[in-house]
Amino acid sequence: MDIVVCMKQVPDLVEELELNDEGTGLNRDYLKLVVNEFDDWALEQALLLKEQNGGTVTCLALDTPEVDTTLFTCLAKGADKAIKIEGDFVGGATSHQAAKLFAETIKTMPHDLILTGVQSVEDLDGQNAVLLATYLGIPHVSVVTGVAVNGKVATVRKEYAGGMLAEFEVDLPAVLGIQAAPQAPRYAPISKVRAMMKEKKINQVTPTDGQVDAGVRIRRLFKPESGRHAEMIEGDANAVAERVVGILKEKALVK
Amino acid sequence: MSNDIFVVVEQLKGKISDITFEMLGKGREMADALGGKLYAVLIGSQCAGLADELGKADGVLCVADVRLANFNPTAYKHALGELVRERAPRLLMIGNTSMGMDLAAGVSALLNIPLIAYCNNLRVEEGKIVATAQIYGGKLFADAEATGDQLVVSILAGSFSADAGKATGGAPVEEIKAPLSINGGAGVRFKQLIEPEAADVDITKQDILVSVGRGIQSADNLELVEELANALGGVLSSSRPIVDNGWLPKARQVGKSGATVKPKLYFAVGISGAPEHLEGMRDAGLIIAINSDPKAPIFDVAHYGIAADLFDVVPALTEKIKEAK
Numbered sequence A: 001m002d003i004v005v006c007m008k009q010v011p012d013l014v015e016e017l018e019l020n021d022e023g024t025g026l027n028r029d030y031l032k033l034v035v036n037e038f039d040d041w042a043l044e045q046a047l048l049l050k051e052q053n054g055g056t057v058t059c060l061a062l063d064t065p066e067v068d069t070t071l072f073t074c075l076a077k078g079a080d081k082a083i084k085i086e087g088d089f090v091g092g093a094t095s096h097q098a099a100k101l102f103a104e105t106i107k108t109m110p111h112d113l114i115l116t117g118v119q120s121v122e123d124l125d126g127q128n129a130v131l132l133a134t135y136l137g138i139p140h141v142s143v144v145t146g147v148a149v150n151g152k153v154a155t156v157r158k159e160y161a162g163g164m165l166a167e168f169e170v171d172l173p174a175v176l177g178i179q180a181a182p183q184a185p186r187y188a189p190i191s192k193v194r195a196m197m198k199e200k201k202i203n204q205v206t207p208t209d210g211q212v213d214a215g216v217r218i219r220r221l222f223k224p225e226s227g228r229h230a231e232m233i234e235g236d237a238n239a240v241a242e243r244v245v246g247i248l249k250e251k252a253l254v255k
Numbered sequence B: 001m002s003n004d005i006f007v008v009v010e011q012l013k014g015k016i017s018d019i020t021f022e023m024l025g026k027g028r029e030m031a032d033a034l035g036g037k038l039y040a041v042l043i044g045s046q047c048a049g050l051a052d053e054l055g056k057a058d059g060v061l062c063v064a065d066v067r068l069a070n071f072n073p074t075a076y077k078h079a080l081g082e083l084v085r086e087r088a089p090r091l092l093m094i095g096n097t098s099m100g101m102d103l104a105a106g107v108s109a110l111l112n113i114p115l116i117a118y119c120n121n122l123r124v125e126e127g128k129i130v131a132t133a134q135i136y137g138g139k140l141f142a143d144a145e146a147t148g149d150q151l152v153v154s155i156l157a158g159s160f161s162a163d164a165g166k167a168t169g170g171a172p173v174e175e176i177k178a179p180l181s182i183n184g185g186a187g188v189r190f191k192q193l194i195e196p197e198a199a200d201v202d203i204t205k206q207d208i209l210v211s212v213g214r215g216i217q218s219a220d221n222l223e224l225v226e227e228l229a230n231a232l233g234g235v236l237s238s239s240r241p242i243v244d245n246g247w248l249p250k251a252r253q254v255g256k257s258g259a260t261v262k263p264k265l266y267f268a269v270g271i272s273g274a275p276e277h278l279e280g281m282r283d284a285g286l287i288i289a290i291n292s293d294p295k296a297p298i299f300d301v302a303h304y305g306i307a308a309d310l311f312d313v314v315p316a317l318t319e320k321i322k323e324a325k
């Protein structure tokens, strides 16, 4: 079974997000990018499936800044191959563009199962898994928390609200948007990532057709001017604790 | 293309979800502003019954087929896609829910109609539809529009009033034959619904919840927050990553894919306040948030905020509460 995992780099939300001069996007000059957390879960699910059923795992990513480290980390965790899609993605790519490029690339390689993270913090124009599946004309299920494969069919569990699950059978090849895997993403020590950088190579591809028509234009990106912002409690830990107890007493929440 | 608006009805086990009414209320406003009609699109095994609750719409377009009895990502996508292709509405509104995620992106890619996801507001400006989307974990909002005339939006739950979308009486129903493209579920077959596992405590029934998020760093540190919960006579709950890491059972999860809670007091400790978390707790009576990032979105819904290290504040608070008793 050949499994493909799409990896995406997204802005690190721990850092301050600065806007560009036009206020229509992020200032990407010093933007710190990290792997989309759900992609790490997708990779974990892929590696678990490979351990259970055999086969290969290939990680695929757009050529965004420092994506090599991400891809070498995939290899260090146990992926067999890493592929980088060439292009100008310095300003980021829309979900539709990325999905189209992934689709064009995946068409040219063996694929039984394609896993992506369920969403990312940057999907203004929608989630990749379903866009990708639709461009490829194959089945999809998103918000998946469990996958078992038997021959050419996967049994998957999709999460609904309130902890309810729906179980589906899916004909392969298919795309699944992964929310979580049965175990937390494994860790690759830096030494192993460095070893991969010496031993292995990242393949590069340049898809010929990455055009999409479904366009969205951002008028303005802004920090929410919330109507209801918390009253901030200042001071050292003891002062803060004192004040909170006061508030709770007033509302009869501590007796 | 018309100026009509389609709202996709979401239902589970024969009950229409709140998000549907939230969208119908806003959809009504948008249809009136655009001078179009508002249609509720019902996909399922039958039209009778459910359509009676959809009176806020001018009409119900019902695709009924036994093969559509349960939600199916691909079969529903084709059923909806065919209808949208034929009727060409101006705006298609879908919940940004587990089901809606498969439909919104699916129809967008199938028909090449732009999609704006995580939408929490909509307006008409000089004839154009402008959607506000909540991105970067709620840290930024985007006002965006489609480059073409048609648009698909996926709406975050809790953005609009559900009451505004409810009406007494139904709307006229037009039955539509399911397209051939749903055959065989288009590669996906529904098997069963699995109910959540029984829990030791029901967090939806508590007066006081102390919720912990990824800021806690490790399972060992949970104890610190649990002590605060105990001192308050409350119960420990959490954001999703704590559950995904296996540190707390699923039944303790607050949010979109966990429980919706409404305690008298909700402490959010080391929780950023992503839209999916806020969905589950924004209506709590008193919300107090502790987060070292003063810009964390949790402070936009909290009543009181403490921008500090939880490892300093939580022990001090636990002590003071014990003393106060």
Ligand SMILES: Cc1cc2nc3c(=O)[nH]c(=O)nc-3n(C[C@H](O)[C@H](O)[C@H](O)COP(=O)(O)OP(=O)(O)OC[C@H]3O[C@@H](n4cnc5c(N)ncnc54)[C@H](O)[C@@H]3O)c2cc1C
Pocket (backbone or CB within 6 Å): A118, A119, A143, A179, B098, B212, B213, B214, B215, B216, B238, B239, B240, B241, B242, B253, B254, B255, B256, B257, B258, B259, B269, B270, B271, B272, B273, B274, B275, B276, B277, B280, B290, B291, B292, B293, B296, B308, B309, B310, B311
């Ligand atoms: C379909 C879907 C459904 C989802 N359902 C849910 C759901 O039901 N519930 C849910 O919660 N999430 C859900 N999520 C996940 C959601 O998108 C977020 O990833 C999640 O809520 C983040 O959890 P968090 O706030 O604990 O972690 P983070 O976003 O990582 O936030 C951690 C916070 O801790 C703060 N912090 C760090 N160190 C300290 C310190 N020492 N002291 C104080 N503060 C500190 C940081 O500033 C940060 O704000 C869902 C996602 C998807 C895609």
Ligand SMILES: Nc1ncnc2c1ncn2[C@@H]1O[C@H](COP(=O)(O)O)[C@@H](O)[C@H]1O
Pocket (backbone or CB within 6 Å): A145, A146, A147, A148, A155, A156, A157, A182
């Ligand atoms: N984590 C999982 N995700 C999806 N399917 C599963 C998972 N575990 C088991 N299955 C399948 O679901 C069916 C019921 O599994 P079980 O609940 O383990 O009895 C079996 O036919 C398995 O193939």
